[in-house]
Amino acid sequence: MTTDLPLTGRARPDRVPHSLPEWRALGGYQAVERALALTPLQVLDTVDAAALNGRGGAGFPAARKWRFMPAAADAVSPGPNYLIVNGDEMEPGAFKDRFLLEALPHQLIEGTIIAGFATHATEAIVLIRDDYRAAIAGLTRAIAEAEAAGLLGDNILNTGYSLHIRVHPSAGRYIVGEETALIAALEGGRAMPRKRPPFPAQSGLWGRPTTVNNVETISHVPHILAHGAQWFRALSRTEEGGTKLYGLSGRVNRPGLIEAPMGTTARELIDRAGGVSGNGRLLCFQPGGGATGFLGPEALDVPMDFGHVAKAGSMLGTGTLIVLDETACPVEVTARHMAYYARESCGWCVPCREGLPWAARILHALEEGTARREDLQALHDIAREASPRGRSFCDLMGGAMGPLASLLSRFGDLVDDHLHGGCPRRRAP
Amino acid sequence: MTLPADLETRIRHLVAHEGGPRAAMLETLRSVQAAEGWVSDERLAQVAAVLGVTPAELDGVASFYSLIFRRPVGRTVILLCDGASCGLNGADAIRDAIRDRLGIGYGQTTPDGRFTLINSACVGGCDRAPAAVVGPDRTLVGPLTPALLEELIGGAP
Numbered sequence: 001m002t003t004d005l006p007l008t009g010r011a012r013p014d015r016v017p018h019s020l021p022e023w024r025a026l027g028g029y030q031a032v033e034r035a036l037a038l039t040p041l042q043v044l045d046t047v048d049a050a051a052l053n054g055r056g057g058a059g060f061p062a063a064r065k066w067r068f069m070p071a072a073a074d075a076v077s078p079g080p081n082y083l084i085v086n087g088d089e090m091e092p093g094a095f096k097d098r099f100l101l102e103a104l105p106h107q108l109i110e111g112t113i114i115a116g117f118a119t120h121a122t123e124a125i126v127l128i129r130d131d132y133r134a135a136i137a138g139l140t141r142a143i144a145e146a147e148a149a150g151l152l153g154d155n156i157l158n159t160g161y162s163l164h165i166r167v168h169p170s171a172g173r174y175i176v177g178e179e180t181a182l183i184a185a186l187e188g189g190r191a192m193p194r195k196r197p198p199f200p201a202q203s204g205l206w207g208r209p210t211t212v213n214n215v216e217t218i219s220h221v222p223h224i225l226a227h228g229a230q231w232f233r234a235l236s237r238t239e240e241g242g243t244k245l246y247g248l249s250g251r252v253n254r255p256g257l258i259e260a261p262m263g264t265t266a267r268e269l270i271d272r273a274g275g276v277s278g279n280g281r282l283l284c285f286q287p288g289g290g291a292t293g294f295l296g297p298e299a300l301d302v303p304m305d306f307g308h309v310a311k312a313g314s315m316l317g318t319g320t321l322i323v324l325d326e327t328a329c330p331v332e333v334t335a336r337h338m339a340y341y342a343r344e345s346c347g348w349c350v351p352c353r354e355g356l357p358w359a360a361r362i363l364h365a366l367e368e369g370t371a372r373r374e375d376l377q378a379l380h381d382i383a384r385e386a387s388p389r390g391r392s393f394c395d396l397m398g399g400a401m402g403p404l405a406s407l408l409s410r411f412g413d414l415v416d417d418h419l420h421g422g423c424p425r426r427r428a429p
Numbered sequence: 430m431t432l433p434a435d436l437e438t439r440i441r442h443l444v445a446h447e448g449g450p451r452a453a454m455l456e457t458l459r460s461v462q463a464a465e466g467w468v469s470d471e472r473l474a475q476v477a478a479v480l481g482v483t484p485a486e487l488d489g490v491a492s493f494y495s496l497i498f499r500r501p502v503g504r505t506v507i508l509l510c511d512g513a514s515c516g517l518n519g520a521d522a523i524r525d526a527i528r529d530r531l532g533i534g535y536g537q538t539t540p541d542g543r544f545t546l547i548n549s550a551c552v553g554g555c556d557r558a559p560a561a562v563v564g565p566d567r568t569l570v571g572p573l574t575p576a577l578l579e580e581l582i583g584g585a586p
């Protein structure tokens with residue numbers, strides 16, 4: 001196996017998943033054997049020492065999240081702990097979890113077993129967006145194979161640990177990816193985010209202790225157990241452990257996924273994607289999907305990890321870059337994002353329900369050349385009022401403000417130009 | 430039309446296995462749609478009665494999710510991405526080509542009931558922009574070109 005590409009090194013180029021015998025021949029499930037020979041706390045400490053940050057967007061340390069989970073014996077009332085694997089990948093620009101789900105389902109199962117063991121979970125649910133039908137089918141098949149071989153289900157590998165995994169298709173809504181909304185979706189109702197505290201680790205699915213982890217986060221876990229925390233940290237160029245499954249789309253010559261050391265720079269990633277397309281000159285990029293602020297060429301050499309990108313004024317988010325060349329219009333890109341986030345707001349919190357459609361309308365008017373100067377003031381007001389965290393139950397609105405606030409601060413002149421007959425890039429011959 | 434017996438059996442199975450009637454609401458709607466393509470008012474009221482919830486509560490769930498259709502859709506649903514990465518690679522031209530070829534815009538169905546076009550960002554196919562997911566198996570297609578679009582339209586039921 002390619003140890004510098006632990007996450008994707010075994011995947012087939014055509015994304016056809018491995019059968020269980022094929023996976024085992026590649027060393028599959030050895031990490032599970034190793035983990036289940038330890039105590040849950042030892043597994044947790046190993047992942048902690050590996051500095052695995054959550055890959056869903058926020059970058060919260062996975063082990064710290066796990067540590068909030070009570071051991072079954074501590075629970076006040078009987079019932080399971082739940083582990084939920086979040087495969088509701090709907091962030092604009094993100095297409096990494098699709099690959100991990102489609103091509104490497106057994107890797108995900110291994111990670112789920114190990115994470116489930118560390119969090120005292122006996123039930124795991126993998127929520128996958130409904131559009132990822134191949135992933136749903138492939139993972140369902142892989143789960144059945146693993147169960148039939150005694151690698152999953154009751155008394156895994158005769159260790160006494162039991163975990164059942166089921167696949168739950170989502171019915172299509174961006175907010176389902178938010179962890180408390182995801183829990184509401186699994187309970188069968190409208191996926192409205194819930195106020196925290198209580199955090200899911202105290203009261204999650206059906207009121208039970210619950211951990212929600214992203215697909216990529218979970219997929220890293222078996223490698224940490226197989227090769228050790230120090231090895232995992234050494235994969236990275238920074239303090240944040242492991243490799244990262246980056247993605248590039250927008251104006252690049254060869255869009256696609258790249259597994260690279262955490263902390264790889266945007267310059268290297270864009271080079272590996274064949275360089276900037278369009279006129280070949282970089283205007284700006286979003287480091288990690290639609291909800292992350294624009295960075296310019298000055299940030300090309302920033303190590304792309306959660307800490308460094310935050311320091312540079314944006315967020316690593318999903319680590320899937322959206323690249324704009326000089327002929328692309330960041331107003332148009334932001335307008336598309338805002339239309340999406342406005343459509344996807346669950347409508348519960350007023351600033352989000354009212355503010356996002358308002359911002360979307362103004363951005364659209366700017367593109368069309370029907371915006372007035374006072375609309376710009378409104379746009380600034382919305383960005384200022386809606387950006388701080390804590391003004392709504394979840395981070396949808398705050399995330400949506402990422403591109404808007406950076407558009408206004410970075411491209412003020414270009415936004416102004418739109419007042420005189422719409423998008424100058426469209427007017428250009 | 431009365432509720433088909435197999436659908437009712439399926440719903441009762443879901444109630445037993447999903448943790449009660451409320452937990453089964455979304456899967457119930459998905460089952461109706463899998464059988465009939467969409468969820469009509471009549472079916473919604475019938476399955477709400479089987480679940481023992483009000484039609485309003487069930488419709489609250491149905492209307493929340495983008496992929497539960499409360500209006501009839503064509504045999505082939507085209508979910509065309511209108512997100513940023515697809516937009517940067519010509520998604521609007523594909524939208525216009527569909528309008529020219531099939532006479533439908535977002536949210537519309539062809540009069541012959543073959544196609545429905547829906548805008549959907551993001552479809553998780555940014556590396557294949559402009560991309561769409563098409564048909565009952567939600568097949569990812571892209572990068573879309575007028576030629577590929579023509580092929581798709583010709584091959585659809």
